Amino acid sequence: MTLYLDIGNTWIKYQLERPGLAPQQGRVESLNDIDEPVDKLVFASVRTKQATRALLSCFLARGVPCYEAYVSSSAELSCDYDTPATLGIDRWLAALAAQQRFGDCIVADAGTALTVDWVSGGRYRGGVIVQGLQQSVNNLLSGTHLVGEVSFDSLPCVPTNTAHAVGLGAMAQAEGLIDGLRVRWQTDAPLVLTGGDAPNLIRFMDGRAEYCPNLVIEGLKKASLREVK
Ligand SMILES: Nc1ncnc2c1ncn2[C@@H]1O[C@H](COP(=O)(O)OP(=O)(O)OP(=O)(O)O)[C@@H](O)[C@H]1O
Numbered sequence: 001m002t003l004y005l006d007i008g009n010t011w012i013k014y015q016l017e018r019p020g021l022a023p024q025q026g027r028v029e030s031l032n033d034i035d036e037p038v039d040k041l042v043f044a045s046v047r048t049k050q051a052t053r054a055l056l057s058c059f060l061a062r063g064v065p066c067y068e069a070y071v072s073s074s075a076e077l078s079c080d081y082d083t084p085a086t087l088g089i090d091r092w093l094a095a096l097a098a099q100q101r102f103g104d105c106i107v108a109d110a111g112t113a114l115t116v117d118w119v120s121g122g123r124y125r126g127g128v129i130v131q132g133l134q135q136s137v138n139n140l141l142s143g144t145h146l147v148g149e150v151s152f153d154s155l156p157c158v159p160t161n162t163a164h165a166v167g168l169g170a171m172a173q174a175e176g177l178i179d180g181l182r183v184r185w186q187t188d189a190p191l192v193l194t195g196g197d198a199p200n201l202i203r204f205m206d207g208r209a210e211y212c213p214n215l216v217i218e219g220l221k222k223a224s225l226r227e228v229k
């Protein structure tokens with residue numbers, strides 16, 4: 001069985017490809033939570049080399065072949081980043097998968113960080129990195145004396161309580177960022193959303209985006225890979 005891992009800033013998203021069965025997928029904090037037999041591992045990690053190695057050590061010690069995705073221009077998608085090796089692999093893989101599905105597009109990955117990237121004409125053009133929705137709310141709450149629940153559900157147009165004021169603020173900030181970049185980049189390419197907070201954002205943006213839950217893992221399946229020993 002092949003185990004695909006998207007090792008993010010906070011969570012590890014996985015997909016286990018099982019012959020003759022539907023793939024099993026989920027989100028875990030630690031790999032100890034995956035106890036199926038694995039004979040090949042394919043991963044992308046935004047964590048340090050040391051932290052990633054430590055995480056994979058149980059597989060490496062058992063001799064499971066481990067392959068890491070890296071940024072590599074191809075005929076389908078070339079990379080405009082100044083130094084492609086420093087582009088977050090999650091951004092590259094999401095762009096690769098989104099381009100395959102939608103062609104030219106804007107890809108937003110709403111996780112611990114929020115990244116908004118632009119793919120056009122077979123090129124990964126670049127994009128921005130800001131704090132994610134939850135992170136932005138947490139920073140606000142920790143830097144002020146605000147208290148109370150924050151809600152991302154059933155947000156009204158004009159908030160009349162604190163939970164909605166903070167919730168709508170975070171959503172509208174993300175929406176405004178994406179709309180602003182669209183103007184700057186002069187593109188009306190479709191918006192593709194992924195990441196843990198994408199379901200909240202997609203509801204907020206009603207119909208103005210495509211939701212793809214596992215873009216990074218999809219990208220892993222078409223990425224250039226190198227073996228990690
Ligand atoms: N069941 C869940 N458990 C944890 N976080 C969740 C869950 N559902 C949605 N979220 C949201 O997902 C966000 C985390 O995003 P994601 O799962 O994409 O990965 P990450 O590894 O933390 O971040 P990144 O993709 O930036 O590396 C959190 O801010 C949280 O608000």
Ligand SMILES: CC(C)(CO)[C@@H](O)C(=O)NCCC(=O)O
Pocket residue numbers: 009046086087088089090091113115129
């Ligand atoms: C921006 C994050 C943190 C988003 O997960 C990740 O893609 C990353 O660590 N990137 C490296 C820096 C860059 O993309 O320029």
Ligand SMILES: [K+]
Pocket residue numbers: 090109110111112113114115195
């Ligand atoms: K992300």
